[in-house]
Amino acid sequence: QSALTQPASVSGSPGQSITISCTGSSSDIGGYNYVSWYQQHPGKAPKLMIYDVSNRPSGVSNRFSGSKSGNTASLTISGLQPEDEADYYCCSYTSTATPYVFGTGTEVTVL
Amino acid sequence: QVQVVQSGAEVKKPGASVKVSCKASGNTFTSNYMHWVRQAPGQGLEWLGLINPSDDSTSYAQEFQGRVTVTRDTSTSTLYMELSSLRSEDTAVYYCVREIGTLKAFDIWGQGTMVTVSS
Numbered sequence: 001q002s003a004l005t006q007p008a009s010v011s012g013s014p015g016q017s018i019t020i021s022c023t024g025s026s027s028d029i030g031g032y033n034y035v036s037w038y039q040q041h042p043g044k045a046p047k048l049m050i051y052d053v054s055n056r057p058s059g060v061s062n063r064f065s066g067s068k069s070g071n072t073a074s075l076t077i078s079g080l081q082p083e084d085e086a087d088y089y090c091c092s093y094t095s096t097a098t099p100y101v102f103g104t105g106t107e108v109t110v111l
Numbered sequence: 112q113v114q115v116v117q118s119g120a121e122v123k124k125p126g127a128s129v130k131v132s133c134k135a136s137g138n139t140f141t142s143n144y145m146h147w148v149r150q151a152p153g154q155g156l157e158w159l160g161l162i163n164p165s166d167d168s169t170s171y172a173q174e175f176q177g178r179v180t181v182t183r184d185t186s187t188s189t190l191y192m193e194l195s196s197l198r199s200e201d202t203a204v205y206y207c208v209r210e211i212g213t214l215k216a217f218d219i220w221g222q223g224t225m226v227t228v229s230s
Contacts, residue, residue: 001173003155036216038156045206045223046156051216089156093215097173100146100158100215 001096004028004103006089011109017078020106022090023071028101030071034093037066037075041086049088050075077108085110113137115207115221122227128195131224133207139219140164140188144210146217147181147192151203159192161210197228 005023012018022029022037029035035053038046048057050066053073063078073092077084090103117133131147139145147159160171162181169181180193190207205226209219 032215034215038217045220046217047220048211048216048218051211051214051218057211057218091156091158091216098158099161099170100172102148102156102158105155 001028001094001098001101004090004092004101006103006106008104009107009109011111012077012080013111014080014082016080017076018080018108020075020077020088020090020108022073022075022092022103024073024092024101025071027096028071028092028094029068029073031095032093033068035066035068035073036091037064037073038089038091039084039086040089046089080110082110084108113139113209113219115139115209115219117205117207117221117224120225120227122229123197125198125228125230127197127228128193129197129226130191130193131205131207131226132192133190133221135188135190135207135209135219139209140183140185140190144213145181145183145190146208146210147179148206148208148217149203150206150223151200154203157203159194159205162190194226197226199228202226202228 037050040046054066204223207221208217211218
């Protein structure tokens with residue numbers, strides 16, 4: 001099972017919106033609504049930001065939103081803030097011999 | 112607030128095994144799937160395996176089948192991950208992770224355990 005494909009980096013200015021894509025296949029993203037997103041600051045453990053494609057856990061800002069179309073999931077951060085600068089990873093449940101797969105990761109830079 | 116606390120850093124030689132533990136508070140161990148995820152230095156996240164709390168059944172990433180074993184001790188609320196036949200590529204931070212309900216997402220992460228494989 002290969003890692004899901006994400007852009008290596010995305011950047012934006014404070015207040016802008018950015019979108020991170022996560023592309024898989026019909027065996028993972030396209031086959032299930034079990035897509036989650038994680039934010040990771042340097043030296044820290046990842047933090048759950050989105051689950052079930054578009055649901056936010058309690059305490060996560062509504063500036064973060066998720067969606068899916070076909071085999072591609074997306075995370076949108078609106079009203080970009082300096083503290084959003086971090087690495088972001090998608091994850092999907094899969095029908096393969098490896099039940100979970102993460103994305104390659106995207107570094108978000110706030111200009 | 113549920114907390115997951117992992118064991119300390121390890122240094123191992125190639126070919127050896129390592130056993131990492133994590134202790135969870137609350138009733139996490141009896142009600143939630145628990146997973147292990149690792150991250151090599153400067154690299155992305157990689158899922159290793161899980162344990163089902165209802166029957167102790169396990170599932171592993173195909174790449175690690177035969178090398179990784181996840182177990183738990185309910186009497187001490189401790190989860191274990193053992194990785195054998197270590198090689199330098201196994202140098203990574205290993206995370207103990209709780210699955211949120213049955214939603215196949217990970218809401219509670221341990222602080223991570225650094226495992227270094229070096230001769």
